[in-house]
Amino acid sequence: MSEVLLSAKGLTKRFGGLAAVNDVSLDLWRSRIHAVIGPNGAGKSTLTNLLSGDLPPTSGSVHLGGQDVTGWSAEKISAQGLGRSYQKTNIFLPFTVWENVRLASQSRQPHAFRWLQRAADFAAVNARAESAIELSGLKYRIHSIAGTISHGEQRQLEIAMTLATQPQVLLLDEPLAGMGAQEAERMISLLHRLKKDHAMLLVEHDMDAVFSLADQLTVMVNGLVIASGTPAQIRLDPGVQAAYLGEDIGEESA
Template identity: 55%
Template sequence: MSAEILLRGRGITRRWGGLIAVNQVSLELERGKVHAVIGTNGAGKSTLINILSGEIPPSEGEVELLGQDISRWTQPRRARAGLGRSYQRNTIYPSFTVLENCRLAAQARAPRPWRLWESAVKCEVSAPAARDAAARAGLTDLLERPAGSLSHGQKRQLEIAMCLATSPQVLLLDEPLAGMGPEETERMLALLVTLKRDHAILLVEHDMDAVFRIADTITVMVNGSVIASDTPGAVRANLQVQAAYLGGH
């Protein structure tokens, strides 16, 4: 069975003056797979994910989503086309409920400005999408809770729920496990296993135990360049990776 590639990056390069932050990086995200990108601080991971999501343009290279060149598309246009993104820092609305946060995300995907007198809560498009997204992220029992009152792990789940409310096919997740305890980490990993069935997932993460447990492919970056991209077992055994990143273990 041939792989279904949902997102491709070809020869992605980003220069900041004389600094090359990302250097000729190519990768493919496949439906049903988690593709992790690892590297020390300054390796170029955040710049790469910002290019893929449309926050910054590449100096060179192409980004392709669902077979279409989106290299010059804005971030909102990419989001509407099926690209979801979470951030290292929480981007929720603390005073709004879980449901309201999800509904706002769903409305951004399918705005209905002509329905001026329609109650947002009763919107036949965004309201069901919001409830479904919250359910998929394991937040059904917390719909009416203010987002600011959630635990750290629940807030990270909410961010993923807000992504899901936009009906993405590709998820770009930037350190979703940051700051989590063991129980919250296990809950998030279980959620990612469920989500990858229907999505292609790019995971940027520093928790190496979690990465090697959940990733199907691992790309290792050093100083903006890829030094290895392979299965977890092959990456762990790679002598160059051990010397540059894993400390020889």
């Protein structure tokens, strides 16, 4: 059943006299993908950082699962049920796929540092890791060193690590960046699989992928929301067309 899992109201972030994000509101619903698009410098990544707790807002509020998490640390918000990926892949390159995901899963143990007990003995930790690896499509790479797998597989691994923390809300910052066509297809398929059980925010420059994935879009320019609606509504919006220099945004790929 659809429900609002994350709600942001009037979010603003100022750096001196610059408003990188200016009075932005949005709701993320379970089983829906909400894409945020806009030109470079529009404030998309700053907005993601405000929602995840990586940056504190100048004003406005964020509620996660009905709890006011405004000003909470990223670690505390993550424990409340939010997971995110970053523009730059954030994994442990010398470790195997299994070790990366198991470490992420272990972070959710109430007593994560029992020094006299082997990490492999945590049955629940291992079960979460196995489930996340299978869901992300990396079971065939489970024993591979993370630094040796492809860029697209590393992005899948980062999402698997996020899934191992059992989030309800996923914030994905350019998950298709730098991918070839086949890798992008695998990532799009993965995001479709994740949609059922999560509320998702997607920041992405690949407009073909955005319009194939998103249920709702928010368009930002210079920190402001200039349009919000369904893909069909956004495609026909004259203000959005102007922001993209008159191009058909449904065909843009960069």
